[in-house]
Amino acid sequence: MAGAKALRLGVAVLAAVALAGCGGGGKIGGGNNSGQASKKLVLIPGVKAEPFYISMRCGAEEEAKKRGYELTEQAPDKFEAGLQTPIVTGVLATKPGGVLIAPTDDKAMARPMADLKNAGIKVVEVDTKVTDASISVSKISSNNEQGGRKAAETLAKLVGEKGSVLVLNTKAGTSTTDMRAKGFEEEIKKYPNIKYLGQQYTDNEPAKAAQIVSSTLSANPDLAGVFATNLNTGEGASTGLRNAGKTGAVKLVGFDASPKQVDELRKGGVDALIAQDPAGIGRRGVEQAVSAIEGKSTEGEIQTDLVAITRDDMDQQSKYFYKTTC
Template sequence: MKFSKTVLAAGTLASAAMLVAACGSGQVGQSGSGDKPGGNSANSKKLALVPGVQAEPFYISMQCGAEAEAKKLGYELTTQAPQKFDAAMQTSIVNAMGSNPPAALLIAPTDDQAMLAPIEQVKNRGAKIVEVDTSLKDKSVAVSSVSSDNAEGGKLAAQTMAKLVGDKPGSVLILDTIAGTSTTAARAKGFEDELKNHPNLKSAGIQFTQNEPEQAASKVTAALVSTPDLVGIFATNLNTGEGAATGLRNAGKIGKVNLVGFDASPSEVDGLKKGEYQALIAQDPAQIGTKGVDQAVAALEGKPTERNLTAQLHSITKDDLDANSQYFYKQSC
């Protein structure tokens, strides 16, 4: 999962979340329909996707995969996304579906507990629920959850970090986003667990950035002072990675402290080319979207579904960047 920094307008209402933006515009869009409730035949072929945030290459790539698969299977998919990775903003979008639910809702819950009640309301009106990227703690709501194996992604990041550092001893800082975000929490834990298998490396702890690049930069600046043996930073998503790179740049430590980021957005790939990152752990969001639609359609058509599905992960360094270009995230479909 990736999140993008945007400005949160005070008093955001559900109606503000109904702006239309197509995938081809380069933004995860927000669109609605005035059709009859999901239980009626008018909505029997309508799917809704609610990602974590709009205008985000990860979620744009997911939307592109989902739209293509829905079209192939004879379904219509619309997308509504909050302006920020925020449970209250996402709740307003989901609540707006209450009187007119789609046949199936594909959603990346922005909080594994706070999103339970609004998602359940849509389910109780007859919609099938498929979780994409993130998931609820309550496993009884969705028919399927499709995501990367985020714990495995954290493990892969730690293994990559160990290769980059070599035998040099030192500490590694882990930058997480917001407490209660299932994906990044799993990445951080997977990284810290794997780090124990590399005796020359020790964890400098997990710090939360509230998904704000400025906070990530500040955490890095402080860590460079408090942890003189800092040899690496693992950033669990785009914003933490961008903030970490800023902190290292301001301190003149680019390339001297290894930065491993998660995801492969255009800005991260550019950072890898410039040497700001030493490695990226890329997901396959288009595959998540494709599989999510497949599971939703299977549930609607009375076919078997799989409760948990995973998409592949890939470790990319500057040396093999060109060979892995198919895993770079999109800004438009």
């Protein structure tokens, strides 16, 4: 019996030593992730197959590869919290080291994102963010309020500082576009001969944006300009003006620089674009996630600059055009 006991004790000690060895060196940056899982990152953008988010993924993949990490993407078919939430839940089960996410709603996505954090997964918000500031280790986005002000300045010049102007926003509760609308509204007040018609929501549907433009033209014959706060809304606004025979007569400032929008700018369907740097946001997102995983310091909030692009300087600004493939 004594020999059997000694044997069992020896096995137990060896097992404890082996377990301690795994625990001491098998994890990077804490949490419950294994060493292998902690080298994996997941990007959850706002919507699938949109050039802005494709460009973001290109930048993120490039940075992840450079740092020895593997990055995969899972995206909802529409910019909706109801479609993004089950993706987050599925990613939670795989326990990657970090998640880069563009929340589709600033309140509804907070709970599922908090579940990621509570599981030891490092969360980085890219492009959009939730109202709960405690969830992510870093937030990287364009300076969207600055972008709205740039749009107001650009549109005011285009319309000769007179007439009525409209803002087409996407969905209430989308942090980025709400800040763009806010910046525009504050800046446009500086022009006394411009009448601000307020903002209307398009639900991120181009067809609805086109319909709103049409009805606004009927109600406001002096409509001089439109600011569309995102890609889909801008494409719809351009269609609405074209259908009404008002292309060029009513000036349109769009946000983002997708291939379709760049083509519209070149052809005259859009008069100016406010472009972001999505690839830069992706790169910085990976940088911050890796720092958190490896126990290094992170920056709580990072804002990237934007640029106004007109037909006259678009060839010189081509580095800001968004991609459809990496």
